[in-house]
Each structure stands twice: as C-alpha cells, then as structure tokens.
Amino acid sequence: MSIYNSIGQQYSKTRIPDIRIVKKLIDFLNLPKGSIIADIGAGTGGYSLALANQGFFVNAIEPSVVMQKQAVDHLQIKWFTGYAENLPLPDKSVDGVVSILTIHHFTHLEKAFQEMQRIIRDGTIVVLTFDIRFAQKIWLYDYFPFLWEDALRFLPLNEQINLIKSNTQGRVEVIPLLLPHDLSDLFAAAAWRRPELYLQPEVRAGISSFALANQDLINKGLQLLAADLNSGKWVNKYGDIRNLIEIDLGYRFIRVTLVN
Template sequence: MTGSADRGLHDDPYRTIGIGYARHRRPDARIARQIVRALGNAESVLNVGAGAGSYEPRGRRVTAVEPSSVMIAQRPPGAAPVVRARAESLPFPDRSFDAAMAILTVHHWRDAPAGLAEMRRVSGRQIVLTWDPAISARFWLVREYLPEITAAESRLASLDVVRTEFERQGARVDVVPVPVPADCTDGFLAAYWRRPASYLDPGVRAAVSALAKLDRDRVGRAMERLSADLSSGRWHERHADLLGTGTLDAGYRLVTAG
C-alpha cells in the first residue's frame, strides 16, 4: 500500500462509533442465508470492510479486509484472518478470490466507485448489502422522528451508486430485497422497527452509524418524543399495522454482480 493509504488507516471514525458493534451487531441467521445463497459455489471469499466479522460464511476460505483497529479488536477467536487495508486499495492480485462481499459498509468508504472497482478486480463475483434511500426514507423512525437521516444519507453511496458502478464495469447485476425480521439480531438502523423502545437505549444508538453521527442534542429530543409517544400509546396507534407483521421491507437490498 502507498504511504498516503497507510496514513489513512489511522483516521478511524470507529474509535467512537464502533465500540459496541460486537454486542449489538450480531449477524441475523435469515439475512446470512440470503448472503450465502448469493455467494453460490464460491470457495474463496474476500470480506471487504469486514468489521467484527459478521456474515463471514463458514466452510469457505475467507479473508477479511478492515481498516479500523477498533473493529479488528472485536473479531471473535477463530474468525477469518484479517488484513488491515482499505477497499480502495486491496492488496491482492487480480482474480484472487471466487467472490468478494461487502455488507453494509460501502457507505463508509472514502471512494465507493474505486472500492467497488477493486472488488471487481480481485474477484469473479461481488455481493453487496446496501439500501434504497427512497424506501428507507419512509421508515417510521426516519419519517416521524429523525428526517435528518435522509438528508445525511443522501450524500452516502447506496444502491444507485453500487448498481451504476457495477453496470459501468460491464457486470450483470441482480438486486433482491432483504426483509428485516421483527426480531432481527443485527442492530442496524431499521432492525428494531417493531421494538421501538430499543432506540431509547444509548448503546443501541451508538452501534448505528446513521444515529451516532447525528447531532446528539437533536437525537436526544427525538428520543424524548418517541418515549412520550410510547408511554401515551400514540406510537402503537399510528403503527398498529406493524404489530402483527413478521418482516418489513425497510429498503435493504442485496446486489449481486458478475
């Protein structure tokens, strides 16, 4: 890697927002099954932006890439070997892996198109879990309490960037919804859609980058309103249709290319 890339590794936003990832961001088995199906018969897999190791498939030769020392420290014993590097400069020869995966990470990359091009370069198939902003903006937490999330995430790489970049590189691209179970164990933004009181927990919010990066006072006021709506029953009145639902389409999408 170049010297500038090495210096960039020390610019680690997860020093503050990644502390509780291993506790609150446990992989959900149903989402994991979708990822495994998308990997097909790939035997060697590169996990780019691997974090604490969620969704790394068992029974395959997995190599992880992660720039954050905070996240690397949370990888469990027996996890795949990890290389400290960035997506935009993967230290592997062309076609080193059958597949490369990137799970809810592309929006954190400094240069998403460059990172996606690197995934294409080093692998025969690419799997990316991202989201469709047009759908995620309708999620009740965003729409009713924190619409600032929509504005903030409009500047991040999500579905359109991923699909456009892969298609620009000549890949055949498939996009499928990833429904969020009501008891989802992976605490990303919409994971608690039927457990609204969970958002009142500062530890839960700290493990969701979309919440952790917002103004703390603004989030605090929103949580006060949510708490009041839960206590009065207003939230349950507005969202009675959700209470008997097992999954929600909150906009998460699994993209397969190649």
C-alpha cells in the same frame, strides 16, 4: 473509517449477524465449501465468522483496529488492515466477495469496485446496500428525521448499479431484502417493530447515522419517543406496524456475476 475507532467499541454487542442474511449471502455466492471469500469492510467480523463456520475461508479486510480487536478468532479467517479502495490482496486471489452495509462509507466507489474485480477470479460479488427512496417513511423518521435526510445523501440505487457495471463489467441483479421483525443485526432500520430498542445507547452506538448526528436532535427524538411509548400514544398512532412480520425499507442485495 476513523469514525468506527470511536463508535465501534461495543459494536459486536448489537450488530450480531442474522442467520437469514448469512444464508442469502451463501445462496447468492453459489460457491462450494472451501472457497475463499473476501469480506470488504468486515467490521468486527461477524459475517466473516458466520461464513467461516459454514465451511468457507475468509479474508476479512477492515481499516479500524478497534473493530478488528472485537473479532472472534477462527482458523479459516485471515485479517487484513486496509481500505476498499486499495485492497491488500493479490490479483485473482479469492472466489467471491461480500460487502455488507459498507459502501456508503467508501470514499471512492469506482476504485472500490475496480479493486473487488481485481482480486476475484471468475465468481460473484454480493453487496448489501440500501436506497431509502424505495422505503416507506415509517414512524422512525418522525422522531429522528435526520436519519431520513442523512440517507437521502447516499447514492441512488441506479447510480450504484451503474458504477458497478462500468467498473466491473459484470452482470448485475438486484434483490430486495425484506426486513424481518426480529433481526439480530441491529443496523439503522432493523428495529422497525421494536421502538424501545432505539432508547438503548448501545443500540444507537452501533448505527453510524446516530453517531454522526447532532446530539441535541437525538435527545429531542429520544424524549419524544420515550414519552409516547409510556403514554400509549406511539401504539395508538403506529401500532398497526406490529401486524407486519416483514417490511421493505429500501435494503437491497446487488449480485454481480463476473467472468474475468
């Protein structure tokens, strides 16, 4: 997670929690206000803050101090420096767990899921993940093919599910997240209808796939995208996507119901 000590310095400017995702998390957790939720890989604490503002107590676990320093203080959020594979929380100390677009950064998924089960009482784990194999290959990957290739290296959804089942013994449900056209949380494919946003360095800085990619490949894609937007070629070739209000680009909620 040391990558976020370098790329995460302005993370909170573009990775603003989307209220629709927050509402889905709360719906899937199905917990009364005042419950304790662990946010694994909490980043700058955007979703921790959103949950705290809805009346929950949150234990935010994040290895990057750079990310933690950007967090907004809240009386109902406690911060812990730690990794998913060795959570700094006691057994059965929380009522629910969330992990939002983080598991592809974990080094040992089996151990991470075991740790999630260890810290939770009877309750629910909600993971937001993705599998690009379920996505259509939109314009974004024509300009930045490394994003597609990078995502194909992540575990297929069925393997993620099997790992969760074998390491938590929970009941697993999978719910697609159709991406709205106006997401505030600008993760990798979030600006699917707003190509101009990818030209902004601060937006790319909040997307780990860009941060890890070869800069020459990025520059090549940026130059082509900027030229096509200026000339109208992008609109002629891809403009129909702007008729959509939401799209399935492979993002999935995994809801795990546990009885410990």
